[in-house]
Amino acid sequence: MLWEWSYALEVLPPLLRAAAITVEATLLSFAIAASLGLALAVLRMLGPMFAWPLSIFIEFVRSTPLLIQMFFLYFVLPQFGVTLDGLTVGVLTIGVHYATFCAEVYRTGLENIPRGQWEAAVALNLGVFTTFKDVILPQAIPPVVPALGNYLIGIFKATPLLSVVAVLELMGTAKILGSESYRYVEPITLVGLFFLIMSLVSATAIRAVERMLNRRTVG
């Protein structure tokens, strides 16, 4: 028998515990990506002094593999005296990597704000900070929430990479369980199923949010 239910049930509890770490890492990385991405997008609009270096940084991070970036930080940071555990380094790397993608998402949102809004803010003598906080961002962010949600799923699917910096998330745990018993079928298949279910559920949730947001802007 290829699939043994007894073994599958045996590995389920440790896998579920590891799933909690996967979810935790996903949410932390997304928090970094969403906030840093917004900062990058807004800073980029504040003039060519920021725009140039930031564009190069964003293009560079987007064009190189996440895995290499993770190894780089994991091995290099200690040489500068910064010793962080694998989870912190991993979450930081994923967060920064996806922040560059989120920055592009925010940019489309920001570019879709009619010129009149900016002009009105100037006419009312609002400062740059107030203009962004009270006028521009409240209009720019809601339309791009679904696109951000897609990157939340993207981040979720990137978390197995954490296993290479010694974080015992789902994939890492499954590999260890497999190597202990020489049975990889059940653990890895269960991990795949978990990802599939979570992705499908999140995709449905994002579509629901999208519908909700559309209703609000239309009505």
Added chain:
Amino acid sequence: MGARSIIGMLVGAIGLLAWFSTLERFRAFMPVLLHGAETTLRITAIASVLAFAFAIIAALARLYGLLPIRWLARVYIEMFRGTSLLVQLFWLYFVLPEFGMSLAPFTVAVLALSLNTGAYGAEVVRAAIEAVPSGQWEASTAVNMTRTQALRRIILPQALILMIPPWGNLFIELLKATALVSLITIPDLTFRALELNSITLKTIDIFTLVLLIYLTISLMLTIIMRGLEGAASRGLARGRVH
């Protein structure tokens, strides 16, 4: 980024690489890393072609197949888009042999990458086909074409032009994803870097070179795809008729 900035960045990256390879500090690493980059390029090239084929087949099956085939295509697309590439890679590498299918690591790598990208690509292809104006279908019917003829001669050629930019993004994602195959012992660029790193411990030097090499390949891919986009849309009747 604009085409000019991309070219500027590419020149900068190649310049840096050329300069580094003259320095004593980096010289020894270059041949090993370039050898790995060759494997990375080969895997990217093969997987790109296969991914494109999978995407076209899956999209057509999903749009025009019989009900069971349509259903099968949906399962394929959802399954590979819904799970992580690393999980798919490990599944093919560790689990498939237990079903009596032992594939070489290289085959597993190419298969996982192309199936994964193909699933994302299928949605791109579908969107592009659906974006061709329905008048094109009607006109094809009016000149007495069958549906297959219309699809092959009228719809797909137009859809192909529309799907070039998103495919550019997918190919870059694919290139970046090839770094994962180092985890199933394929001696690609990442694998060579990790190997060198564990021998020499010159982490900063090695990984700086590796990042620059990946950057160079990515930017080249971007420029090629932009060029293709420009070439494909030349002579296309858009806007005002003269």
